[in-house]
Amino acid sequence: MTLQPVRGMRDFYPEDMRKREWLFSVWREASLLYGFEPYDAPVVENLDLLKRKAGEEIAEQLYSFKDKSGREIALRAEMTPSLARMIASRQNSIAMPAKWYAIAQCFRYERMTKGRKREHYQWNADILGVDDVSAETEIISLLIFALKKMGFGTEDVVVRINSRKIIEDILRKVGVPSELFSQTMIVIDKKDKIPSEELKRMLGEVPLKGDIPERLLDAVEKCSEGGAREFLGDGENIRQMDDLIENLGDFSEFVSFDVSVVRGLSYYTGIVFEAFGKRAGKRAIAGGGRYASLLEKIGGAPLSGVGFGFGDVVILDVLEESEKIPFTGINLDYYIIPYSKDYLSYAFSIARQIRNKGFSADIDFKCRKVKTALSDGSKKNALFCVMIFPEEHKDGRIKLKNMKTKEEKTLSAAEFFDSSIST
Ligand code: HAM
Numbered sequence: 357m358t359l360q361p362v363r364g365m366r367d368f369y370p371e372d373m374r375k376r377e378w379l380f381s382v383w384r385e386a387s388l389l390y391g392f393e394p395y396d397a398p399v400v401e402n403l404d405l406l407k408r409k410a411g412e413e414i415a416e417q418l419y420s421f422k423d424k425s426g427r428e429i430a431l432r433a434e435m436t437p438s439l440a441r442m443i444a445s446r447q448n449s450i451a452m453p454a455k456w457y458a459i460a461q462c463f464r465y466e467r468m469t470k471g472r473k474r475e476h477y478q479w480n481a482d483i484l485g486v487d488d489v490s491a492e493t494e495i496i497s498l499l500i501f502a503l504k505k506m507g508f509g510t511e512d513v514v515v516r517i518n519s520r521k522i523i524e525d526i527l528r529k530v531g532v533p534s535e536l537f538s539q540t541m542i543v544i545d546k547k548d549k550i551p552s553e554e555l556k557r558m559l560g561e562v563p564l565k566g567d568i569p570e571r572l573l574d575a576v577e578k579c580s581e582g583g584a585r586e587f588l589g590d591g592e593n594i595r596q597m598d599d600l601i602e603n604l605g606d607f608s609e610f611v612s613f614d615v616s617v618v619r620g621l622s623y624y625t626g627i628v629f630e631a632f633g634k635r636a637g638k639r640a641i642a643g644g645g646r647y648a649s650l651l652e653k654i655g656g657a658p659l660s661g662v663g664f665g666f667g668d669v670v671i672l673d674v675l676e677e678s679e680k681i682p683f684t685g686i687n688l689d690y691y692i693i694p695y696s697k698d699y700l701s702y703a704f705s706i707a708r709q710i711r712n713k714g715f716s717a718d719i720d721f722k723c724r725k726v727k728t729a730l731s732d733g734s735k736k737n738a739l740f741c742v743m744i745f746p747e748e749h750k751d752g753r754i755k756l757k758n759m760k761t762k763e764e765k766t767l768s769a770a771e772f773f774d775s776s777i778s779t
Contacts, residue, residue: 379672417433418433432460457482462477473669479665479668480663624646641670644663646661696723700723
């Protein structure tokens with residue numbers, strides 16, 4: 357029998373958990389500072405909701421099964437369909453705009469590569485009920501704010517922004533038939549990963565006729581290098597991008613307009629964006645965009661949303677590589693060292709009183725040699741060690757060691773609780 361978790365899934369040992377908890381705390385704090393409210397949903401959803409609303413690629417990766425009553429259900433691969441379902445089911449009573457966030461475990465049966473697992477946690481932040489670029493501004497600002505909180509600067513990360521509407525304008529202009537837009541976009545999305553000859557071949561298979569693949573790739577290149585306005589003229593979609601970049605203020609130094617960012621999910625309708633690590637691997641850290649018709653598609657009233665998903669896998673790798681995870685080991689206030697098992701019961705009573713006062717305490721249950729126990733206390737970053745020795749215990753006293761100054765003093769239990777522990 358194997359002791360390994362299911363392939364692609366992760367165990368979190370305490371040392372992994374510390375890092376994860378730290379990451380989640382950055383996500384939570386950033387969300388709250390930006391005025392987002394937490395929400396959650398079941399990890400299983402109706403297969404129909406997940407399959408029809410997601411991108412084609414995700415639909416193929418679902419962990420789906422039948423429950424004992426024969427219902428077709430699946431583990432969620434992303435949070436957005438559940439969010440849309442929750443909003444749609446109470447659309448009349450939810451105050452708009454809604455700013456919601458979640459940290460959700462998601463499951464995708466993916467081909468595993470570095471940074472891609474079959475299970476990951478994803479921070480989601482979404483704004484619903486705002487049609488103009490204020491929502492994109494707030495969402496992208498939140499993403500950049502969190503990246504900055506993690507210690508990243510413009511030399512480490514970039515948020516590439518595009519608009520599906522701009523790419524549609526380009527496709528129209530080079531003569532791609534509208535019914536082939538979404539397949540064409542899926543190929544364009546791979547631009548940075550695939551050599552251009554191969555891209556041309558894939559575009560030919562869409563099928564784009566004649567010299568359209570070549571002209572399309574040229575146009576994408578030109579527009580990415582700052583020529584979009586020249587190529588498309590000064591239309592509404594270009595102006596919207598200008599407004600967004602202006603609203604981002606000094607955060608705009610983190611963003612770059614890049615027409616090759618398309619994103620694989622089929623529900624995006626407007627601005628789309630992806631955060632990338634600039635160093636080793638240049639991996640995608642987070643991604644999101646505007647979805648104007650998702651709510652309607654699942655049976656709700658028309659309502660536009662914009663949001664992102666930010667996974668834990670790549671960012672933890674990147675943070676680790678750049679040594680940006682602060683030490684998050686255990687931090688005890690008091691470590692209690694009973695001389696022998698005879699003093700354990702007293703140690704429990706001291707620990708109970710310390711904890712009742714709101715300080716953390718742990719006990720050396722094994723009653724090891726004092727030197728060993730003290731070094732254990734130091735490994736647990738205890739501020740103080742409370743030593744219960746036979747001599748002092750006879751007169752109801754304990755020894756208190758300040759682990760930083762190494763100073764030791766003998767105190768009655770009453771003195772300890774009245775003075776030391778309340779300071
Ligand atoms: P997504 O691009 O599919 O978007 O995923 C968002 C992020 O989740 C990725 O950038 C990556 O950090 C992480 N991620 C996705 N799949 C995996 C995986 N197999 N292993 C590790 N990390 C992964 C969405 O899911 C959209 N629902 C985001 C969204 C929210 N759009 C609007 N609101």
